[in-house]
Amino acid sequence: MVPVHAACALLSLAPLLVLGVPPIWTQPEQVHLSYTGVPGSMVVTWTTFNKTESKVEYGLLGGRLFEMTTRGNATLFVDSGEEKRKMYIHRVTLIELKPAAAYVYHCGSDVGWSDVFSFIALNDSTSFNPRFALYGDLGNENPQSLARLQKDTQLGMYDVILHIGDFAYDMHEDNARIGDEFMRQIQSIAAYVPYMTCPGNHEATYNFSNYRNRFSMPGQTESLWYSWNLGSAHIISLSTEVYFYLDYGLELLFKQYEWLKKDLEEANKPENRAVRPWIITMGHRPMYCSDDDQDDCTGFDSYVRRGRNDTKPPAPGLEDLFYSYGVDLELWAHEHTYERLWPVYGDKVYNGSKEQPYVNPRAPVHIITGSAGCRERTDRFNPNPKEWSAFRSTDYGYTRMQVVNTTHVYLEQVSDDQYGKVIDSIWVVKEKHGFSA
Numbered sequence: 001m002v003p004v005h006a007a008c009a010l011l012s013l014a015p016l017l018v019l020g021v022p023p024i025w026t027q028p029e030q031v032h033l034s035y036t037g038v039p040g041s042m043v044v045t046w047t048t049f050n051k052t053e054s055k056v057e058y059g060l061l062g063g064r065l066f067e068m069t070t071r072g073n074a075t076l077f078v079d080s081g082e083e084k085r086k087m088y089i090h091r092v093t094l095i096e097l098k099p100a101a102a103y104v105y106h107c108g109s110d111v112g113w114s115d116v117f118s119f120i121a122l123n124d125s126t127s128f129n130p131r132f133a134l135y136g137d138l139g140n141e142n143p144q145s146l147a148r149l150q151k152d153t154q155l156g157m158y159d160v161i162l163h164i165g166d167f168a169y170d171m172h173e174d175n176a177r178i179g180d181e182f183m184r185q186i187q188s189i190a191a192y193v194p195y196m197t198c199p200g201n202h203e204a205t206y207n208f209s210n211y212r213n214r215f216s217m218p219g220q221t222e223s224l225w226y227s228w229n230l231g232s233a234h235i236i237s238l239s240t241e242v243y244f245y246l247d248y249g250l251e252l253l254f255k256q257y258e259w260l261k262k263d264l265e266e267a268n269k270p271e272n273r274a275v276r277p278w279i280i281t282m283g284h285r286p287m288y289c290s291d292d293d294q295d296d297c298t299g300f301d302s303y304v305r306r307g308r309n310d311t312k313p314p315a316p317g318l319e320d321l322f323y324s325y326g327v328d329l330e331l332w333a334h335e336h337t338y339e340r341l342w343p344v345y346g347d348k349v350y351n352g353s354k355e356q357p358y359v360n361p362r363a364p365v366h367i368i369t370g371s372a373g374c375r376e377r378t379d380r381f382n383p384n385p386k387e388w389s390a391f392r393s394t395d396y397g398y399t400r401m402q403v404v405n406t407t408h409v410y411l412e413q414v415s416d417d418q419y420g421k422v423i424d425s426i427w428v429v430k431e432k433h434g435f436s437a
Contacts, residue, residue, distance in 0.1 A: 136333020
């Protein structure tokens with residue numbers, strides 16, 4: 001029989017013994033989906049801390065579980081923090097998925113598998129009317145809207161999530177452990193619905209390395225800018241940060257601008273605009289806002305809107321480009337508030353009519369949705385907004401959008417402070433798209 005004092009001594013060591021067990025470095029975590037832009041496809045991305053195989057086993061819901069296997073690759077990501085922590089980012093692209101079919105999957109390898117998740121393959125029909133949740137500025141601390149978004153996702157309310165910059169606050173902190181924890185947090189959404197992103201200012205440390213390595217967006221720009229089609233919409237994601245972090249290369253600003261111009265030219269070809277008439281952009285820092293914080297969007301000479309004259313050559317802004325190619329809807333974040341603008345161009349309102357401002361508007365419609373919740377709390381508004389400001393709220397929350405058909409888009413703002421109440425909604429109606437409209 002073990003003496004009482006010896007048993008007590010062993011018990012006192014129990015926490016140390018538990019702490020001494022090494023973690024399972026081969027276990028997949030931080031699982032998230034994204035769309036490649038190619039019909040019938042989906043990318044599964046996850047992280048391990050030792051190198052393993054990259055496999056996704058999957059099958060149709062109701063069919064034989066894991067009857068198909070697809071392999072991919074793992075990329076070593078070394079964080080630039082003091083500890084130089086290493087992690088392996090795994091990417092597997094699933095192809096030949098049946099449109100609108102439900103799939104069950106897990107990811108990993110024979111030395112560790114994830115939980116079992118499910119998703120619905122995106123419908124590639126131009127008559128598909130996709131539903132989105134969109135927001136920016138969601139952090140680990142004070143992620144106010146996360147629980148409601150989790151439940152919405154479980155209820156099957158969304159086909160795609162758009163996260164419009166600023167993640168985790170900040171992903172590089174604590175030698176990128178904050179980034180790890182954030183990706184674990186959003187797994188409850190992003191492992192079930194494609195999670196499409198653009199970079200914000202809080203991703204800038206180490207030349208956006210955490211953002212560029214952790215996400216898997218379409219194209220070959222490390223997720224900085226890209227475009228894709230869904231339903232009757234052509235969606236463009238861009239980096240507003242190229243206007244502010246010139247130390248990382250002024251050439252990025254001009255490279256993105258030229259890419260945007262070519263992409264918009266292609267989207268405006270009559271045969272393309274006929275089937276996908278809606279052009280929707282998403283970028284982190286807005287062109288306009290009425291917040292009381294001296295951010296770029298509060299000034300008339302906004303870099304994003306009007307460009308920069310202090311560079312050689314001068315850097316063009318985006319407002320004239322978007323207006324000349326008939327962009328319909330511009331989605332922004334950065335300001336920790338919600339603001340809906342009247343159709344605006346050149347600091348002037350161009351409503352469709354006095355009675356129906358969003359019916360055949362004569363300029364793009366701007367939505368700012370950066371109040372999902374983070375450690376910086378919400379912002380304050382300027383008490384005297386300009387005439388282009390239509391509705392404002394400092395409530396925590398997020399936006400829902402549905403591209404209903406070729407002429408109608410619906411948007412609404414959900415207040416988390418008011419227990420999920422819809423506090424604002426609009427229909428944008430366009431019978432004709434493009435610059436001539």
